[in-house]
Amino acid sequence: MTTGAAPRGGWQAAWPYAGALAIALAVLAGLVAALGGNASEALAGVFRAAFGTGAGLGQTLNKTTPLLLGSLAVVLGLRAGVFNIGVDGQIYAGAVAATGAAFLLADVPRAVALPGVLLAGLAGGAAWGLLPGLLRARMGVNEIFVTVMLNFVALFLVEYLSTGPWNDPTAGEAITRAIPPQATLPWLFARAGAHAGVLLALAAAGGVWLLLYRTVFGYELRATGDNPSAALVGGVPVARVVAVALVASGALAGLAGAVEVSGFHYRLILGLSPGYGMMAILIAVLSRRHPLLAVPAALGFAALLVGTDSLQRSVGLPASAVFVVQAALLLVLLAVEGVRRAR
């Protein structure tokens, strides 16, 4: 999507984003009006809910975490020329591994238990990225299909664990027993209810940037994504780079799953990811596949998510409406870019 468009700097580059955001908010207002609500009040409510109160800000930061980690996973894949559509499945795989580790590490101090849980999340997500990575590298099987199919496998695995062996019998729904307290993430702002996961996500953004732009592997990865045949001729082990990129991408998503378990839900639940993986794709495209630009984009999407959550309570806007708003935003942006190109 970046090919062909002339690079523009400063405000000229910013105005399509502002326009797209305005249109997305107009879509949101229209949806509220269609449900019989007061559109301008609702839009003000979105901002109040996301940024206006300490608790709202805390929720926005909490939602930023999985969105940022997920979009970094997609960015890493895109830079290597692969589409990781399986972020949701990898989030669940990471959450399963993290929950399992938390149960196993019930009797050890936090200094061991918490890193163990987070590492387990990384490993779970990486495991989910391994199969698509290997199939792509060895047999040329398109990773889109394999990652998507594994989403369903992960969902059924979570359903099995949360209703079966790990089920909390007192809850009466598809959730597992709570993880022990020493496996939980500490607070960042306790009064706002913001956990420290967002720091991990920010560190990951910096880490991905360093990896992409300051290491040999990152150079090879970008070369593979930009032009695989040229990279191959230049001596880059293209197949291995792609496989490693998908495994690393899965690991980032898996970390998101671990953070959701250890920072937010304190257990494994069905519905742990309300489509974070799909939003992550949109964020990655929106941020032009750049790990640092993904930070503000993820924050913005998190605010939209928290804001529309409040509309769910006040005017009965369904949770899925946020997909419409976010996708509309990106479609407008792609259209602006397209019109410029066709001119």
Add this chain to the structure above:
Amino acid sequence: MSWELFADPSLFRLAVAMAVPLVLASAGEVLMERGGILNVAVEGMVTLGAAAAFLAGFATGSTWVGFTAAAAAGVLVASVLAHYAVVWRQEQVTVGLTLYVLCLGLASLLYRVVVGVRLSPPRVETLQPVSLPVLSQVPVLGEVLFRQHALVYLSAAVVAAAHVLLFRTALGLRLRSVGENPVAADTVGVDVFRLRRAAAAAGGALVGLAGASLPFTLTGTFTEGIAGGRGWIALMLVIFGRWTPAGAAGGALLFAYVEALQFKLAMTSRAVPPQFLQMLPYLFAVAVLVRAYRGAQAPGALGKPYHREARA
């Protein structure tokens, strides 16, 4: 467990019925991809088609209105994709994924706006089986193939028609040339842009109908996850079937058999937790995909925008 279960005529009958959405969606996708447009929004379009069909059917009480609404929704989304791909030369996978998310959101949003919140989900009437005269009396085959609902027969007709169109008409030859080598097609006077948009619209209608088949033949209701990956699987079947409607339909039957088998096993077997049986079709799809990719040759210009003034 007896092995007769795997060859039970009622299992084959269910498999044929369950193949319908896969056959229709993959036939639609074959038309689009033969013209050079890669549509990764199929899963979303199937979901939106299911919602449109269910809601229109629910509001008017007419199955026909439901099918029409689903086809219209499919045409609309596919035309948007085609416009981005053909006129604006945007990357098709990016636009397709965005439309996929948009369709999923729209589907449940529309459902919420029309139906509201209710204690029990409303239902539409599902299609009744129609026995074909004489043919339905043939032993075994009659039960499996000719005592099905109307969409099964329609799907068979669609596959035949798409095959004839693609491989036995001048229009089909032009469409394939547009997907294979648009420069050459343009040189001899074929309107690349118009043909691509037309193929997208026709394919979109079929994908929408695939969505409509879900509430009208399988569930009677609409839920957010109604497509259950069938759109993605239809996309794989195109590769499996080497970009032919008949090949994709064959794959659809194979896949639907595994899906139907999973249903039957879940009903008869208590030994394996049902969730592991439910994973089976998806794991099977991955296994089939590995096989399908061997020697697969996609249309030459698939996913590539055609720019008249660009140098090759």
